[in-house]
Amino acid sequence: MLEQLKTLSYGDEPGLRFALKLDGQGGCSELTMAQLCDWKPQDGIVWFHFERDHPATAEWVAKKGGLDPLVAEALLAEDSRPRVEPVGDGLLIILRGLCAAPPEEEENPSEDIDLVPLHAWVDERRLVTLRDSGHYITALRDIRLALENGIGPKQTGELLALVADKLVRDLEPVLDEMDEEADELDEMIFQDDAGEVRQRLKLLRRRSVQLRRYLAPQRDALNRIEHDDADWLTERDKLRFREVIDKLMRFIEYLDSIRDRTAILHDDLSTVISERIARNSNRLSALAALLLPPSLVAGLFGMNVGGVPGVHETWAFVVIVGFVAITSAATLLVLRRMHWL
Known part of the structure; x- marks a missing residue:
């Protein structure tokens, strides 16, 4: 053919x-x-x-x-x-x-x-x-x-019904592509760059909203054609319009589903980002806790004032290093028992 x-x-x-x-x-x-x-x-x-x-x-x-x-x-x-x-x-x-x-x-x-x-x-x-x-x-x-x-x-009513049918038919591959992209983003959330996922998710949601904004009134318009009393519209033509309207309603529900999925994916992405931020904050807090004893000792013994013990003793440095090592190890043990590390 x-x-x-x-x-x-x-x-x-x-x-x-x-x-x-x-x-x-x-x-x-x-x-x-x-x-x-x-x-x-x-x-x-x-x-x-x-x-x-x-x-x-x-x-x-x-x-x-x-x-x-x-x-x-x-x-x-x-x-x-x-x-x-x-x-x-x-x-x-x-x-x-x-x-x-x-x-x-x-x-x-x-x-x-x-x-x-x-x-x-x-x-x-x-x-x-x-x-x-x-x-x-x-x-x-x-x-x-x-x-x-x-x-x-062969007739005007049949021609108009066919135009409406094919206008709606051509939307199906677009919706299938959008659904596949939503599936792909669902998998990417937990393993890829959050910035790229956020950008693609925003475009997908905007596209679904834009399509629905035109398809909803298009459904109402086709419904008016189906119920028109024009003599040149046969029952067969009206039956075809009903089928087109049903298909269009399914597409609108499909778009609503994609829009809801993007909202859920956005929430999941926000949760993943929050968890990453919290995990990094815990690591920084744990690092600050580990460095606190050495910083305190270094600050005390580094003061440029009189009376600092061990200034004239050769063993003082070894004692201070040992004390810092013991306190750091003890701090590390406490952080592990608190499940910060």
């Missing part, structure tokens, strides 16, 4: 990533920008994908797309929080998808994880999607591959 997939081209026209006309049999044909401007609902079901921040996109959405002015303004806005708003017989949708490397850079993908806002307008005859330039969403690429090879969605 992979050998039969076609090579895709992106962005041949300014602002337009691709424009597809669905044939209702799982396949599609490509449209140009000129054909895009002449499209009418009776011409068939279409999927237009634009760069949101390109001037050509703004011109088409605002003037040539036949969209409601409020819808056009929302599609071009910076707002990226997931939400769904019914407008007439269509839906204004903002979701988030995993950013991937562009096709020409797939051999050296970025290690950063980024959730890209996807703005969309969907009705019975068309799906219009927009994302910022410089970002690539694997979910859309996979659906276009399927369409160009005759195994894609």
